[in-house]
Amino acid sequence: MPPQNELLRIESLRNAATRTAAFEQLVKEFSPWLYMQIRRIVQFHDDADDVLQNTFIKAWQGLDAFRGDSQLSTWLYRIAINESLAFLARNKSMQSLDDVDGEPIRTLESDPYFDGDATELMLQQAIATLPEKQRIVFNLKYFEEMKYEDMSHLLGTSVGALKASYHLAVKKIEDFFNAHD
Amino acid sequence: MTPHIDFTQSASRHNPFVLPEGYLAGVTTCIMQRISRMEQPDGRNMRIVRWIPLCGAAAVAALFVVFAAFTRADEPGASLATGRQEAITTATHEYAEADYTYDYFMTDGTIAVLDYNSNE
Numbered sequence: 001m002p003p004q005n006e007l008l009r010i011e012s013l014r015n016a017a018t019r020t021a022a023f024e025q026l027v028k029e030f031s032p033w034l035y036m037q038i039r040r041i042v043q044f045h046d047d048a049d050d051v052l053q054n055t056f057i058k059a060w061q062g063l064d065a066f067r068g069d070s071q072l073s074t075w076l077y078r079i080a081i082n083e084s085l086a087f088l089a090r091n092k093s094m095q096s097l098d099d100v101d102g103e104p105i106r107t108l109e110s111d112p113y114f115d116g117d118a119t120e121l122m123l124q125q126a127i128a129t130l131p132e133k134q135r136i137v138f139n140l141k142y143f144e145e146m147k148y149e150d151m152s153h154l155l156g157t158s159v160g161a162l163k164a165s166y167h168l169a170v171k172k173i174e175d176f177f178n179a180h181d
Numbered sequence: 182m183t184p185h186i187d188f189t190q191s192a193s194r195h196n197p198f199v200l201p202e203g204y205l206a207g208v209t210t211c212i213m214q215r216i217s218r219m220e221q222p223d224g225r226n227m228r229i230v231r232w233i234p235l236c237g238a239a240a241v242a243a244l245f246v247v248f249a250a251f252t253r254a255d256e257p258g259a260s261l262a263t264g265r266q267e268a269i270t271t272a273t274h275e276y277a278e279a280d281y282t283y284d285y286f287m288t289d290g291t292i293a294v295l296d297y298n299s300n301e
Contacts, residue, residue, distance in 0.1 A: 027212050
């Protein structure tokens with residue numbers, strides 16, 4: 001059962017008269033957190049900006065379909081994850097076209113909005129090599145320190161599968177670091 | 182030397198991803214503007230959409246007229262009607278010539294039959 005203020009917010013979002021104002025408040029409140037979740041997946045600011053905007057547009061379009069079974073934050077996070085994965089899939093096909101054209105591929109070092117040292121850069125490069133699901137699980141566990149139970153609810157995956165994903169991700173990242181020794 | 186990362190460490194980690202200054206305020210405005218544009222009906226498109234049924238009706242009517250004209254031309258009675266029209270046209274033309282002749286001879290159009298056998 002969602003808390004009282006959550007119910008009031010859902011009610012405001014369903015009411016045509018208050019919907020726009022309530023949604024603007026929702027955007028303001030969840031943008032920082034969602035931006036960082038998206039940024040950890042897509043890595044570049046420009047891409048995270050596109051995905052974040054598309055996430056909220058999709059949320060607006062799907063407001064009538066939101067039944068209130070889950071919390072708004074969970075619902076928004078799922079949309080953000082789906083949008084991020086869709087973006088990565090599109091980007092992968094575009095990148096292969098860029099390779100053919102001989103255009104330079106962006107790197108995290110050249111991103112003005114990346115402020116990491118050599119270790120953090122290498123960690124991000126290692127994370128970028130992970131399969132999508134492992135990348136999401138690793139980010140949530142390592143950076144967000146999210147409990148497996150909460151992650152299970154968020155991603156709709158069993159705790160056991162999440163633990164396995166995280167350990168596989170850690171192993172691959174360690175291998176990446178060893179290979180670049 | 183490979184940098185060591187302790188994956189079991191639970192302390193908060195430094196976030197290397199920087200949020201551009203003023204980005205969040207800007208993105209909220211941007212998202213709400215996009216939503217506002219989405220919610221407004223496109224006036225130009227609405228005008229075009231309004232004309233579509235009228236254009237369709239006009240096109241159907243035009244096709245019907247053309248079809249009907251071709252269908253009547255193929256009907257058996259059509260040639261009879263056409264022949265009758267030609268006859269009327271020819272007759273009208275002949276009457277016009279007769280009128281011209283009567284005018285030329287300054288007659289009233291009646292033919293005077295002279296009866297030479299009459300005593301008058």
